[in-house]
Amino acid sequence: MGRIIFLGIAIFMVLLPDLYIYFSKVHVSFSSDRAKKIGKIFYFSTLLIQFGGMFFLMYYLWYLQADRNGFTNILQAFIWTMFIVKFIMLPFLLFGDIYKIFELFHYKTTKVSELPEKIHERRNFIKQAAVVVAAIPFFSFLHGMTLGKYNFKIKKIKLAFKDLPESFQGFKIAQFSDFHAGSFDNISNVKYGLDLLQKQGADVILFTGDLVNHYAEEVDPYIDLFQVLNAPYGQYASTGNHDYGYRNEKSKSFENIKKIKEKYAACNFKLLNNENIKIEKNGEHINIAGVENWGAGRFFPKKGDLDKAFENINKNDFTILMSHDPTHWDTKIKQHPKQVHLTLSGHTHGAQMGVELFGLKWSPGKYVYKRWAGLYEEANQYLYVNRGFGMLEGFSFRTGIFPEITVFELEREV
Numbered sequence: 001m002g003r004i005i006f007l008g009i010a011i012f013m014v015l016l017p018d019l020y021i022y023f024s025k026v027h028v029s030f031s032s033d034r035a036k037k038i039g040k041i042f043y044f045s046t047l048l049i050q051f052g053g054m055f056f057l058m059y060y061l062w063y064l065q066a067d068r069n070g071f072t073n074i075l076q077a078f079i080w081t082m083f084i085v086k087f088i089m090l091p092f093l094l095f096g097d098i099y100k101i102f103e104l105f106h107y108k109t110t111k112v113s114e115l116p117e118k119i120h121e122r123r124n125f126i127k128q129a130a131v132v133v134a135a136i137p138f139f140s141f142l143h144g145m146t147l148g149k150y151n152f153k154i155k156k157i158k159l160a161f162k163d164l165p166e167s168f169q170g171f172k173i174a175q176f177s178d179f180h181a182g183s184f185d186n187i188s189n190v191k192y193g194l195d196l197l198q199k200q201g202a203d204v205i206l207f208t209g210d211l212v213n214h215y216a217e218e219v220d221p222y223i224d225l226f227q228v229l230n231a232p233y234g235q236y237a238s239t240g241n242h243d244y245g246y247r248n249e250k251s252k253s254f255e256n257i258k259k260i261k262e263k264y265a266a267c268n269f270k271l272l273n274n275e276n277i278k279i280e281k282n283g284e285h286i287n288i289a290g291v292e293n294w295g296a297g298r299f300f301p302k303k304g305d306l307d308k309a310f311e312n313i314n315k316n317d318f319t320i321l322m323s324h325d326p327t328h329w330d331t332k333i334k335q336h337p338k339q340v341h342l343t344l345s346g347h348t349h350g351a352q353m354g355v356e357l358f359g360l361k362w363s364p365g366k367y368v369y370k371r372w373a374g375l376y377e378e379a380n381q382y383l384y385v386n387r388g389f390g391m392l393e394g395f396s397f398r399t400g401i402f403p404e405i406t407v408f409e410l411e412r413e414v
């Protein structure tokens with residue numbers, strides 16, 4: 001019964017903007033017959049794909065319980081795109097209707113307003129403006145579904161610390177996160193991204209969780225590609241929430257979770273789950289610690305154990321921590337007696353959509369996560385939230401927030 005109610009609400013929410021757009025006759029608001037014909041074809045074809053795709057996905061994923069693939073991911077991404085684009089149009093159409101009501105009322109009461117024909121022309125102009133404005137995110141999402149999701153960006157960041165051991169001046173750390181193996185549809189582009197990571201020449205490579213969406217076998221096509229990763233001081237990782245299974249009992253099973261951890265080793269990573277390792281150089285050292293996933297949200301595993309992760313680390317030691325979920329930083333890490341100089345997280349993906357141009361940084365992710373992307377500093381501690389290497393299943397796009405490889409260069413503050 002709960003699933004049926006959810007389905008009914010979902011269909012109503014998706015239908016709502018379409019009903020308004022249809023009765024507003026946006027698709028026939030242009031003056032030329034050719035433009036009207038193109039508008040009709042485009043509107044009804046996208047409507048068919050949107051709702052036909054919805055029912056197909058419900059049947060395929062819910063009724064048949066089939067696994068996702070590249071086609072289903074792209075189809076769901078298109079459905080989300082149309083949903084978002086149409087909601088962008090709604091404020092314009094609502095403004096046009098309010099304007100029409102106001103002008104008609106003014107005309108009937110004063111007889112000094114322009115004729116209703118003029119009002120109709122202005123309202124058509126508003127409809128056309130809505131189409132033009134909505135076209136920007138539409139084509140942005142199309143780009144995100146094709147090229148944007150593999151548009152890997154290198155973020156280079158220098159961080160200075162007073163207590164960094166001298167031997168680690170210029171030490172380079174490469175971080176990536178949220179691989180989500182089951183969401184890719186182009187193995188050569190994945191290879192390009194991993195090759196790009198290796199070319200950064202980092203001293204150590206750190207991966208902060210979510211190797212898969214649900215199942216261990218998702219990563220099998222990419223294991224050989226991971227073999228390119230090789231850093232002088234090693235490759236380390238910690239688990240994310242998706243590494244504990246979400247989809248069904250099979251994904252949550254002990255056997256699947258065990259296999260996922262084994263896949264980390266096959267991908268050339270040493271897992272640091274509630275443990276740490278010393279990186280030694282010229283008789284000095286820094287610590288790299290990792291915790292299992294710990295998320296403030298009630299649906300996320302809370303397996304991280306900071307006390308255990310910091311065992312045998314001196315209070316004043318320079319320490320870098322891998323913790324997948326950035327909510328861990330505000331909730332637990334900042335308050336811990338052991339100061340963590342740099343915490344590396346992922347998890348949010350920066351919502352995979354937003355704007356980062358000319359100093360403007362915005363994403364809907366900011367309304368969900370206090371720390372959603374980039375560098376944060378409080379109480380002489382840093383948190384960096386990586387935007388992710390891959391994508392969530394069913395959200396096969398990257399629009400404005402592109403996949404990220406982060407390279408940190410440590411410096412000794414003088």
